[in-house]
């Protein structure tokens with residue numbers, strides 16, 4: 404077998420995305436990095452990390468992906484750079500061009516008796532725990548890091564920094580990237596001393612007794628998160644990308660923004676009522692943050708409708724069920740909900756976002772404290788509490804098959820251990836089995852090509868605490884209805900309550916635990932759904 408690196412390995416498996424019915428992929432950061440935060444600490448924004456492959460390998464990946472009709476999005480990480488980057492080294496050394504590239508500040512207080520005893524400029528707490536300020540001996544000042552100590556925050560009030568961000572985007576667009584997922588936007592800007600009597604304002608205290616001053620949660624991030632000043636920067640990026648599209652033609656390059664915020668602050672990433680336009684969409688994390696195994700059918704309906712209600716007119720919705728920062732979808736919900744959750748993702752209007760592994764129902768892997776590599780787990784936890792913070796369980800290798808290291812590598816060991824259930828849950832097996840999560844996923848992505856799904860109306864309502872329906876309908880086209888029992892007991896629902904549904908209908912696809920099969924005819928009004936059962940029905944136009 405050819406010697407593969409990460410990038411050529413992906414290139415060799417691109418057909419998987421085509422077979423799964425995926426149209427675009429987002430690669431988490433592939434740029435040069437000391438890998439303290441696995442690539443989110445970038446030391447060279449213009450090169451490929453050596454362990455992952457070469458620039459040539461990446462160009463080959465792009466060419467092959469485009470031949471297959473796949474779009475490739477890169478991860479754009481504007482909030483911070485590695486302290487190993489030239490930017491930071493020069494800034495720390497006081498190079499006039501780079502001096503104000505980062506958030507440098509003098510101590511709030513220095514002990515006149517002992518100058519090594521000093522206080523940071525404010526009480527701000529890092530996302531990974533500890534003060535967000537770090538002392539630089541070389542520069543004799545503190546620098547800000549909202550994430551790890553080695554991820555220094557850029558100074559977005561400096562026009563030179565803003566220009567550099569355009570340079571970085573242009574560089575990768577010129578190479579052929581189809582757009583960017585934009586990282587950690589709520590933390591882009593912080594309050595400035597000028598607006599607070601000359602010093603950095605302390606974040607208010609949460610008053611929550613379980614947190615000590617170095618722990619995330621001790622403060623309320625009033626001056627460090629969701630600042631209104633950050634949005635104009637996102638709008639400028641959108642203008643830049645639109646300008647690029649106009650100039651170069653071809654497929655629309657896109658921006659998907661990342662950030663956990665309340666619905667109002669999240670929707671501002673789409674744009675504002677003054678007509679500014681931002682990301683093509685901000686990731687919708689509601690299925691990650693607001694719903695879980697305990698949620699009932701009404702919670703699902705309410706949460707889905709909230710996004711669709713708050714989304715600005717003309718916006719494109721999107722649905723996210725997992726990512727590299729959160730426990731895997733079947734682990735947060737129940738294992739028997741995989742097909743129903745994938746069906747929600749695929750049937751709702753807008754873009755369906757799948758974290759690798761969801762198409763085969765991959766669960767969290769077990770990662771011992773000894774094997775733990777995530778900086779968040781190591782900083783915030785210890786050998787007893789790390790599991791509360793660790794992102795490693797969601798990052799274990801993808802299960803291609805039941806061979807060595809699940810076919811992810813020919814090595815016996817991998818960067819994180821392969822989850823033990825790989826012999827049971829893997830792509831090869833699911834392609835062979837007559838019913839599997841992957842086959843359901845394929846049927847669902849295929850369905851998205853139907854006019855009803857791409858252009859139809861939606862209606863979503865709870866039948867009961869346990870079950871709900873999601874209807875997609877379009878005049879003169881077939882209607883599709885998802886019925887999903889998210890509860891723990893069976894539930895009998897009345898199909899006459901489903902808008903736009905005329906019986907008889909046929910089962911288009913069913914969850915693998917269902918006794919019903921594709922093609923089964925449903926003609927009775929009363930239908931009993933087992934716990935976790937999901938059915939997609941197809942019915943003639945009303």
Ligand code: FRU
Nearest residue numbers: 440443480550586587727728
């Ligand atoms: C999303 C994320 C994390 C990373 C952080 C900083 O929150 O992408 O994975 O640790 O941003 O870049």
Ligand code: MG
Nearest residue numbers: 534535536537
């Ligand atoms: Mg610190």
Ligand code: CA
Nearest residue numbers: 556590591592
């Ligand atoms: Ca910042």
